[in-house]
Amino acid sequence: MSVLVYTESEQGKFKKVAFEVASYARAIADQLGTSVTAVSINAEDPSLLGTYGVTKVLNIKDSKLDTFNAKSYAHVINQAAAEEGSKVVVVSSSADSKYLAPLLAIELKAGYASNVVALPTNLSPFTVKRTAFTNKAFNETSISTSTKLVGLSNNSFGIKEHITEAEVTHYSPSIPDNGVHVESVDKVTDKVTIADADIVVSGGRGLKGPENWGMIEELADVLGAATACSKPVSDLGWRPHGEHVGQTGKPVAANLYIAIGISGAIQHLAGINASKVKLVINTDPEAPFFKAADYGVIGDAFEVVPALIEKLKAFKAQNA
């Protein structure tokens, strides 16, 4: 009856979302008065999950699962749910989880709620709050099937420590032949990806040219942040396309989004509005971004950013 959670890993390392969904599963298990079982596929150190309240890990090591495959992974998670008698299954909102979740829902005969942003508000009927209308509204949805599949929105619940001793058990489910084969993967190898970063530092046309990105990178370094840019900057070739955030670029759901020299076109704001706190630095007090931001500095980025870097270094030294 434990809550089952799929904890994603990549090249043997857990993704950040794995710890968030584990924390969330732990909190649901506390509501239900039960334990948490994680499904781990080819991760090197599954016992790490104990830090986030996972009591048992079904540890799968199989080279057939080295490359992500939605159908095989869904089949494996379904078997794990049957093994554990789980009635609540939790996945993330990564591209891979959103790919496998509807297939898993069919196998589990479970109702599926995606983009969930909080713990269930009610256990009977099982009711969750999710985003709808592209972040313009929330929707309370109840799941009426006996098994429930919950897709947690990234960076909505947070990672919460709950030190437990995780019992790691070797698990070898049957793996079906599947019809979709991966030929090649083309992936950027940033140090911190925009999807994973707590803080994102983003620059716009106000920076005047690619030669001025040094201070953006330095600010990002001080904060342990990912760097990003607006659409015109990537269109002009100042920065690589992979850094472009906004409606047609990558979405950002960081804790802190810092926009420097970005006016705040509606398409840009749509892409970053899931971020919790927004700071804008711009010379133009009429820039639309000031209406969307939590904190603002009206000033020249070439003066404000270097000064801010010094202040943050001092702050970090004091709080280290």
Next chain:
Amino acid sequence: MKILVCISHVPDTTSKINFSEGDTKFDTNGVQFIINPNDEYGLTRAMWFKEKQGATVDVVNVGGPETEPTLRKALALGADGAIRVNTPALDGFAVAEQLAKVVKDGAYDLVIAGRESIDYNGGMVPGMLAGLTNANFINTCISLDIDGTNVKAVREIDGGKETVNTTLPLVIGAQKGLVEESDLRIPNMRGIMMARKKPLTIVEPIEASTETVSVKFEKPTPKGAVTLVSPDNLDELVNLLHTEAKVI
């Protein structure tokens, strides 16, 4: 090749989002409805298969008579025929069950559905439909080529993309990138005239069960005004980010 494109009837991207009946229903008052943008990318790619490879393309919607203008628009864009399953779209699973029946009856080789609708954002119909019809499935598809029954496609992943191969029958979750923005079409007069003569078949629903119930909606609380900090007082900014926002 027989292609079925699933069409959601959704509010225009610029619509004001309001709710009625005690926040349980979307308020359609004054709202313009369109083909779901993710479905439109898929329909546009389907038109390419029709024109270059002789495919036939039908469109389908699960919904009431109010969705028919949206289906007529898809016909005006070049689809050969339209099907409306005459029942409200209550949840993703019930819609997938109705669509599975249409897919089986019509023996479609390729089913294209948007990755998600821009209203409910469920993102479940394409995958569930693939599961129910035992077809192969590629989500967040940004490139699709078909030769006989062999398929080569590209899927968008976090931080990059992945090239895959598979075979028909196939369901894809379509999204931006599947076609160029410049390939998207606007119906012309000839298309609109022809669409009037094309078949729009109304099919009665099968008995399908829902798995989820939408209880109510709420709008996010309006954001407070921006806190402005003077460029001469950045200590205050660092302090606010640390003690008030708690993000550093």
